[in-house]
């Protein structure tokens with residue numbers, strides 16, 4: 450058996466396969482389909498200071514090779530997460546990471562501080578890249594100075610592994626990655642969704658209530674691989690790659706481009722067991738190619 454273990458800063462992953470925020474609930478919803486302990490990590494839903502209802506329906510639309518969503522960070526809020534959800538999921542034998550979202554620097558810091566107190570959460574993923582909220586969200590992630598500012602403030606209150614999730618909706622993702630690295634990020638994950646739009650021509654209306662939304666799924670993968678490759682060559686901190694991964698070969702592309710770990714998002718909606726199939730596929734690939742340690746192929750391109 451090949452060694453699949455990788456490391457993101459201080460977090461040891463039993464294999465590089467994690468789930469992407471917003472596509473895997475709190476993990477527990479998938480317990481009937483897969484053995485959650487086989488995952489390298491679970492990134493839970495975007496969590497904000499207060500409970501959020503999200504955007505009005507319709508907020509999902511299919512596209513030929515992916516989907517558009519405008520869920521808008523629907524979640525129970527950090528207080529309920531800590532009190533009610535965390536006790537239910539804290540003993541799952543994998544890394545539970547919380548995706549921290551907000552509309553202001555104060556909100557990001559407050560959520561991060563409350564999550565810092567949870568013993569079994571070794572890190573957070575700071576979402577400065579959500580395209581579906583009116584205030585904050587992607588606004589923080591599209592300007593290097595603002596991205597650095599939010600990371601600097603969160604760094605002051607959060608002591609464990611700080612992963613910053615980047616938006617692809619920028620001219621140079623490398624500039625944003627460098628700025629957050631300098632501000633104290635321990636890792637970056639990329640990509641969040643690409644801003645998109647679809648129109649129902651029969652109804653002569655936009656498909657989403659918010660008109661625009663975030664595009665994800667297989668159609669975004671070549672963009673994501675390109676960005677991961679660019680960022681991995683520009684920063685020293687570990688990169689987590691995601692965007693359109695739905696099989697082991699997709700995950701391998703990201704690893705070869707320089708990602709130390711990957712996340713699987715939209716593919717979970719098509720096949721709730723896709724993540725463990727990817728883990729098995731990585732093991733199979735390593736055996737076929739006589740690779741003893743998955744780290745040997747990370748960043749080979």
Ligand SMILES: Cc1cc2nc3c(=O)[nH]c(=O)nc-3n(C[C@H](O)[C@H](O)[C@H](O)COP(=O)(O)O)c2cc1C
Nearest residue numbers: 469470471495518576640641665666692693714715
């Ligand atoms: C329905 C849905 C909800 C999402 N919610 C979040 C979220 O709360 N926080 C976040 O950082 N990303 C969120 N994302 C983005 C995904 O985590 C991921 O970055 C993106 O979908 C690209 O990966 P994929 O093509 O594998 O889905 C969401 C995506 C989808 C499709």
